[in-house]
Amino acid sequence: MTKIRNMEEFAALSGISRPTVSKYFQDPDSVRPTTRLRIEEALERFDYRPNIYAVNQNRKLTKNIGIVVPYLADPFFAEIARYLEQSCIAAGYRPSLFSSHGDPKLENEILDGLKSMKPAGVLLAPLGRTSDRTAIEKFCANVPTVLFDSNLEGLGAAFIGSDNFSFVSQTVEYMTRTGEPPSFFEMRTPANPNANKRRKAYIEVMERLGFDPHIIKVDGKGWAFEEIGHRGALKVLSDRELRTDSVLCSNDRLAIGFLAACYEQGIRVGRKDDSTLRLASNDDHPFAKFTCPSLTTAAHDYDNVAGRSVETLFELIENGGKFDTRTETLFPARLVLRDSA
Amino acid sequence: MTKIRNMEEFAALSGISRPTVSKYFQDPDSVRPTTRLRIEEALERFDYRPNIYAVNQNRKLTKNIGIVVPYLADPFFAEIARYLEQSCIAAGYRPSLFSSHGDPKLENEILDGLKSMKPAGVLLAPLGRTSDRTAIEKFCANVPTVLFDSNLEGLGAAFIGSDNFSFVSQTVEYMTRTGEPPSFFEMRTPANPNANKRRKAYIEVMERLGFDPHIIKVDGKGWAFEEIGHRGALKVLSDRELRTDSVLCSNDRLAIGFLAACYEQGIRVGRKDDSTLRLASNDDHPFAKFTCPSLTTAAHDYDNVAGRSVETLFELIENGGKFDTRTETLFPARLVLRDSA
């Protein structure tokens, strides 16, 4: 079988002119069914694929989509990325996945590289507080970008995320209703803006319910949340900082560390009578089902956040890369009752 | 500031001819220091970057490197990928990360897409048993490929991974020396070939030590190992299949499920006197430190596996994409003693 070098040769072999073949590859439905058939027959016999570099050089808009997450070693983002990737592929795009690995400098470099890829659009979950706002703003001005998970006010054409108030209000109300009002356990300077919204929601809900908010801030920076939660919990437990038997963690990864600390200290966690502590959290991390005890947590609406993000990006692309107004879409949480609270 | 459209314009503005500028971008050291300086000055003033598509179209070999892992939602692979990515960037390459998400069909599609990217090289951690051997073989014939983590006999220019025998022998010997010989807990039809090597190693070490190997195979397929381990452990515990108080899991993710099951059943795991079960495992999963109890496990030599993988790939690229002989490099495990055994 002869090796095909370019579209010219393939067109000759399939008996169709090159411009028509070119049209076919951009949209198979844009050619007459009979010619489409002839091309696809030839395609089966000769296995030819257009040179993506030549294609992308000449298109003003590529079929590439950039997906950027802040920390891929967090299975939460790995799962979201998985969903986003497959949605893009299903829609005929070529997704490229990047992780900022918690590093703002790397985030900038990724956006830089992305810009030179002339992507049709970008799905960006920014680092948050540590992000270089100016750089991201400049990027969004050049590339159709939809933000997700972590909102940077005013940046990107749209934001899709979770309604942090819904997360916290459900867990706080549940814990209060079935026991004591929880303290709120979080990092002192959280990287993720969702953390700030959760703290505010906690305060608001507690006050509405007539309780005194009690926030415990633990030291530590970076994205090693389990480690931070673990260290922080050991300190909290030894210093007896808790006012009630209930704790609400800002996120599951902190909670995983907290639970490990409790286990080491012989403190039984759960809603059963023999337990001395109840612990709930937010996110429904993929491993939350397998912590000891399994973690009661408010689950992201993964499917809707991811689904709506790609939908929005596709709309944005079809709309020429601009929306009249920037929309923010928030999906509520679903309370997942397990054994820890 | 004027917007630069192409290298021609940039060359004019910098006062250097285009061919020389082109040379500079391929290797800044290939031009005279004085001209290099002039180009770099212009670069600061005008912020121009060569069109990557035009560049890659004309180069026979791009600077792209493909990184393919079987399952990115597994933090083990996320960590490895992170390391590989950064090594590639440091060496001046452009890594692209892909996850097969446990799906052989997707693995094939990724390799297909990768082929049309004309990458300088590919770092591939295949799915293993479920991989389409023929497809991978064909791919490796066209693209310089280094396999890592999961070996497919004879495929790729080289393999770098962990010495499974070293993993299992250390854990078995340790458990035997400090307690009773362990049963081996694994999936019935493991996707990963390392699992088979670990089983064999277990049998060999047990026999050498004069014990009867006892292998427990649990049902379940796919990559939801925690779930499989959890279900399997519940069955093992209720059926009282264990012959000793010791269990060695084929990998940490199974162990995480196992520990969750033990916790639910009120079975204390650990090496302390009040414990009824000892559990060890393999991999040193990023969360192994935070399980309850923390997991005794044999750690991959992450740094060396990842480091040697990229080194080997770079050698391969410099060597024109072919090695005379296919080498297999295995790094031994490091036993990490924690609380579970």
Next chain:
DNA sequence: TCATATTTTTAACGCGCGTAAAGTTTTTAT
């Protein structure tokens, strides 16, 4: 059937850059 609308063909240019050849300038070494 014929006029009209749709699709395809032919021919040709452009995209941005790699690269080669020949001529010119600058550097290095004697």
Next chain:
DNA sequence: ATAAAAACTTTACGCGCGTTAAAAATATGA
């Protein structure tokens, strides 16, 4: 200072495909 070597400039072609305009072929509809 001078010859040789090295680096640079000029000119020009090629890569593979997008895209356009005009001409030709095919499909549609009354």
